[in-house]
């Protein structure tokens with residue numbers, strides 16, 4: 255019997271568009287590594303803030319980015335990025351990181367520091383026997399894995415997204431982050447040509463997942 259193919263699924267979209275919830279379920283259903291690249295940008299932002307490296311100081315940024323070591327630990331099916339051996343803390347979902355992450359993420363040197371690390375998650379997934387990976391972010395289908403087997407782009411009405419964050423008990427500057435993430439020069443948030451665009455505003459999580467799972471099942475039977 256031929257070996258099952260290794261599948262790469264890219265899910266991009268704005269804040270609270272449904273990426274994390276749906277990609278975790280897909281990872282479970284198809285036995286995939288789940289990679290939340292937003293958590294990588296958040297962790298790196300928290301680290302730079304802790305080191306008092308300003309986004310406006312290119313030399314200090316370059317020095318800090320060149321000095322840190324990025325490795326991966328698994329947390330269930332999810333890839334957890336370690337910086338110099340340390341996992342992210344709860345502060346990566348807090349107000350300070352929310353306010354700064356899009357500013358750091360707009361800097362080309364910051365994006366380059368994470369590029370190879372993100373692509374390297376394929377090796378992590380293969381080393382742990384996963385059948386593929388599902389990676390969520392802003393530029394996965396456009397920059398990180400433009401040749402991914404499946405590329406989805408999720409979007410939803412801002413009012414609905416704010417409700418979702420409130421239901422999670424979280425405060426988030428969704429609209430402002432989307433504005434910054436969409437308007438930056440390097441790897442902006444955009445629906446890449448050829449990606450499947452899904453408006454999740456009036457869909458349940460189950461409906462969103464099923465829509466993606468139907469497509470994926472044409473290449474990979476559920477685990």
Ligand code: DC
Pocket residue numbers: 268269270291292293295296355356359360390391392393394431432435
């Ligand atoms: O997915 P999230 O909302 O946790 O992401 C936090 C921020 O990280 C987001 O506002 C922009 C940045 N980000 C990015 O620029 N590129 C990615 N692939 C993922 C996240």
